[in-house]
Amino acid sequence: MNGIDPNAIVAGVTFVLWLGIFLYLLRLENKIKDLNR
Amino acid sequence: MATEIQTSDPAASAARTTRGTLPVPFQALLFAWISGVIYAAFFVAPPVKGLGPTTKVLYFHVPLFWVGAIALILTGIYSGIYLKTRRIEWDTKAAAAAELGLLFCVLGTMMGSMWARVQWGAWWNWDPKQTSILMLILLYGAYFVLRSSIESRPSRAALGAVYAILAVVAVPLLMRIIPYYLKGLHPNPVVEGTIDPEIRRMLMAAWAGFLGLYVWMFRQRVAVGRFEDQKEGVE
Numbered sequence: 001m002n003g004i005d006p007n008a009i010v011a012g013v014t015f016v017l018w019l020g021i022f023l024y025l026l027r028l029e030n031k032i033k034d035l036n037r
Numbered sequence: 038m039a040t041e042i043q044t045s046d047p048a049a050s051a052a053r054t055t056r057g058t059l060p061v062p063f064q065a066l067l068f069a070w071i072s073g074v075i076y077a078a079f080f081v082a083p084p085v086k087g088l089g090p091t092t093k094v095l096y097f098h099v100p101l102f103w104v105g106a107i108a109l110i111l112t113g114i115y116s117g118i119y120l121k122t123r124r125i126e127w128d129t130k131a132a133a134a135a136e137l138g139l140l141f142c143v144l145g146t147m148m149g150s151m152w153a154r155v156q157w158g159a160w161w162n163w164d165p166k167q168t169s170i171l172m173l174i175l176l177y178g179a180y181f182v183l184r185s186s187i188e189s190r191p192s193r194a195a196l197g198a199v200y201a202i203l204a205v206v207a208v209p210l211l212m213r214i215i216p217y218y219l220k221g222l223h224p225n226p227v228v229e230g231t232i233d234p235e236i237r238r239m240l241m242a243a244w245a246g247f248l249g250l251y252v253w254m255f256r257q258r259v260a261v262g263r264f265e266d267q268k269e270g271v272e
Contacts, residue, residue, distance in 0.1 A: 007080075008079075010079070011075065011076070011079035011080065018071055018072065018075060022067075022068050025253060025257065026064070028257050029059070029064075029257070032058055032257060032260045033054050033055065035264055036055070036056055036260075037053075
């Protein structure tokens with residue numbers, strides 16, 4: 001763990017969280033399109 | 038014959054399929070924008086005097102509340118339009134806006150609580166802004182309790198609309214006016230105009246990103262609400 005910037009770790013976790021939210025919203029988009037058909 | 042023409046029209050079919058969704062270029066832009074905000078908050082933004090490394094929370098905590106406030110005000114506006122037109126789609130929009138407004142405010146509060154633990158030594162301090170936002174969250178939580186207690190869809194919409202119009206008065210009062218006059222632990226450089234221009238620019242960028250996220254989530258929530266209304270047979 002020596003030399004790893006904690007700031008970078010937290011930034012990485014935040015980005016992964018955002019990616020997860022984005023992918024979830026994309027999944028919802030497809031479900032809505034299916035229901036619209 | 039009219040039905041055959043409708044279903045064979047590719048433009049109308051495409052519009053129907055994508056109703057309630059966000060165009061792909063906007064999805065890509067939103068992803069890039071918020072990713073950029075995250076990168077800038079952690080690696081680019083200058084630290085605020087007195088906040089040190091916790092400065093980065095500012096770019097999430099504050100815009101979440103700004104967007105939450107917009108959403109709750111929109112709840113009042115959509116509710117007013119519903120009472121005037123009695124079209125159920127406006128109540129669906131009002132409920133969706135309230136849900137998202139409440140969500141954004143709760144997330145902002147949770148983030149603020151974590152920040153308070155580091156900066157002020159406790160998860161909760163009964164600071165005027167903390168207390169007034171808690172009151173706002175309880176107020177809009179009660180909006181959903183009210184709605185869930187009414188079975189009839191039109192009655193739910195009407196009573197919910199009246200409540201939301203009354204509740205919207207509390208938004209500027211609790212989020213801006215009362216905390217401004219009751220000094221507490223929260224600094225107020227944005228309102229007082231002493232904020233660093235670079236930090237202001239970053240806050241605006243973060244706000245734009247969260248607003249875009251709200252718009253996307255709102256469109257999806259309204260689409261789901263519309264399906265629920267169709268299933269209940271009220272649309």
